[in-house]
Amino acid sequence: MSAKRKVPEIRNPLLNLVGYQLRRASAAMFNDLAVDLVALNLKPTSMSVLIVVGENEGVTQSGLGQLLGIKSANMAPLVAELEARGLMQRLRLDGRSHNLRLTADGRELCRQALDRIAANEVRFLSALQTTNRAALIAALEAIWTLPRKVS
């Protein structure tokens, strides 16, 4: 029937590359979450800062940056904005470093963000069994925690 053969049938040789699949999968979950976080006036990056500080009261910006892979030059305005919004406090530690902690508002927003994240995970992973999810996480962590080239 139907001679509607306009479909190009393009082959994608990148599909059997883990690197390519990672990039597409990562972008899909990230963009979906980013849209969801707009309602909380949060970007994924500031959300991650909020969550790590929430779980590590008194952490410094440098420790935070090292953990999340964020340069100090980019961390500064990020933390400044969260403080300006009354979500986080900077307590002087020793004249050159600050201890970070969430305010009550920050903790509340953090809880809401965690709910959005949980929903995001469920949306994309409902097809995956618990065992497979654990295996997936282990494989992914093995990839990015590999000892890097010394060059």
Place this chain on the structure above:
Amino acid sequence: MSAKRKVPEIRNPLLNLVGYQLRRASAAMFNDLAVDLVALNLKPTSMSVLIVVGENEGVTQSGLGQLLGIKSANMAPLVAELEARGLMQRLRLDGRSHNLRLTADGRELCRQALDRIAANEVRFLSALQTTNRAALIAALEAIWTLPRKVS
């Protein structure tokens, strides 16, 4: 012994999130590959264009963009540069679309790029068995090919 307890011991509650692990793993492989491709004067995106055109002679820019998730406005300068470098030809198809195909130089560079990619995959996935690699790819593709929200 050693009272060198300066280590902060920061906990990262994001580690059990697939979305977070995806982002870190994706960035690790992507950045590593990008560094490698500098030697070929290619960015990961133009490399992906080169490879898909190589496997689909005569594909149009719109078909290419749809397959790779690249907007036409961003595809234009990308293809223009590859053509200017003598790696690709644009053959007028019907006055408004072009057929793309690689030149001999383009095919040669494509082969070299594929070698770099293969090395990148091996570097990060040597610990993974073939079966697990296939399972990983299947899981990742399931994530980003999910039917999206209709909103």
Place this chain on the structure above:
DNA sequence: TATTGTTATACTCTATAACTATA
């Protein structure tokens, strides 16, 4: 009227460099 492609432009994200202040 919808499609293909182009140009111009804005916005976000991240990287580098230069700097201050402190340990």
Place this chain on the structure above:
DNA sequence: TATAGTTATAGAGTATAACAATA
């Protein structure tokens, strides 16, 4: 001398909008 943090800025990467030409 090294570390914590800040500011300014430049470079990717991607997004939107307006447009021309064609089907």
